[in-house]
Amino acid sequence: MILTFGGGKGGIGKSVIAANMAIALALSGKRVIIMDADLGAANLHAILGIKSPPLGLKDFIFNGYPLKALLMDSGVKNLKFISGAGDVPGISNIPYRVKLKLINNIKELKADYIVIDLAPGISYNTIDFFNITDNGIIITTPEVTSVMSIFSYMKGAFHRRIMNLFKNNDDVIEIIKTTKGPYNIIEFKDRLSKLNISYAEMLDSMLNNFRPMLIVNRLRKSTDTDIGESIMKLVKKNLCIEIKNLGHVVESDAVKKSVEYMKPFFIKEPNDKASICIQEIISKLTYS
Numbered sequence: 001m002i003l004t005f006g007g008g009k010g011g012i013g014k015s016v017i018a019a020n021m022a023i024a025l026a027l028s029g030k031r032v033i034i035m036d037a038d039l040g041a042a043n044l045h046a047i048l049g050i051k052s053p054p055l056g057l058k059d060f061i062f063n064g065y066p067l068k069a070l071l072m073d074s075g076v077k078n079l080k081f082i083s084g085a086g087d088v089p090g091i092s093n094i095p096y097r098v099k100l101k102l103i104n105n106i107k108e109l110k111a112d113y114i115v116i117d118l119a120p121g122i123s124y125n126t127i128d129f130f131n132i133t134d135n136g137i138i139i140t141t142p143e144v145t146s147v148m149s150i151f152s153y154m155k156g157a158f159h160r161r162i163m164n165l166f167k168n169n170d171d172v173i174e175i176i177k178t179t180k181g182p183y184n185i186i187e188f189k190d191r192l193s194k195l196n197i198s199y200a201e202m203l204d205s206m207l208n209n210f211r212p213m214l215i216v217n218r219l220r221k222s223t224d225t226d227i228g229e230s231i232m233k234l235v236k237k238n239l240c241i242e243i244k245n246l247g248h249v250v251e252s253d254a255v256k257k258s259v260e261y262m263k264p265f266f267i268k269e270p271n272d273k274a275s276i277c278i279q280e281i282i283s284k285l286t287y288s
């Protein structure tokens with residue numbers, strides 16, 4: 001299973017949650033690979049406690065290394081790590097064909113779980129990695145600006161999916177361009193049905209398969225636990241996209257300290273409230 005970790009904003013906890021979920025899965029006996037796909041600002045190695053990885057994605061992109069050759073020990077049993085790009089200016093703008101090659105190589109990796117930490121935002125490069133799987137994980141905090149960015153993120157991921165689905169169909173591309181937006185899926189579907197009912201069926205099948213998952217991070221108040229449910233309902237109502245709510249991670253000093261000391265909280269403080277949240281998220285993920 002591939003788990004991509006995305007979110008519209010920076011600094012919301014994508015990397016710490018991806019790292020600690022990967023560790024929790026690995027410690028439960030699963031074979032896990034975690035990859036830092038934040039090409040411009042790779043920092044997952046630091047969160048995992050690895051000072052300077054000898055190889056990284058820059059060696060795949062520029063030096064012809066196969067992706068498999070970049071796998072390194074993470075220091076945690078069952079968990080292998082692929083480091084991000086390193087400091088190469090402009091590397092986040094990888095050419096389309098290199099991105100496709102990278103995506104194909106990721107799909108060929110052998111593991112029970114492949115965890116991919118993404119850059120913030122909805123650039124095509126980031127969204128294309130998010131869309132490697134139908135069940136990408138979006139992270140938000142309870143802040144309104146972060147919650148709002150979920151809608152942009154979902155629209156971005158959806159838009160990229162329909163552009164791929166209908167890329168050889170000029171009539172549909174025209175509809176996509178002229179449907180009032182930012183993205184009105186109901187109007188879009190209606191116009192597709194009028195053109196050809198099978199196009200509307202293709203859209204339905206894509207929407208049925210696209211089941212992103214949500215984690216609300218940095219919860220401070222107990223009332224914040226409703227945020228996940230509200231987001232799910234709004235996204236379903238406005239975008240017709242069904243999100244699965246994986247739960248939340250509470251605000252905890254253990255998370256902050258773990259980043260400072262370069263020691264993942266799930267290992268350093270397994271009984272901390274944030275570690276318990278990670279366990280609960282893993283249970284929801286694996287029992288579905």
Ligand SMILES: Nc1ncnc2c1ncn2[C@@H]1O[C@H](COP(=O)(O)OP(=O)(O)OP(=O)(O)O)[C@@H](O)[C@H]1O
Pocket residue numbers: 007009010011012013014015016017038118119120217218219249250251252253255256259274
């Ligand atoms: N649950 C939490 N409790 C306390 N602090 C947290 C929590 N989650 C995240 N943080 C703080 O937020 C910081 C940023 O987290 P992280 O690097 O995972 O964000 P990110 O979304 O990956 O950012 P970027 O988009 O820049 O890569 C952490 O270093 C930590 O200090």
Ligand SMILES: [Mg+2]
Pocket residue numbers: 014015016038117118
């Ligand atoms: Mg990050």
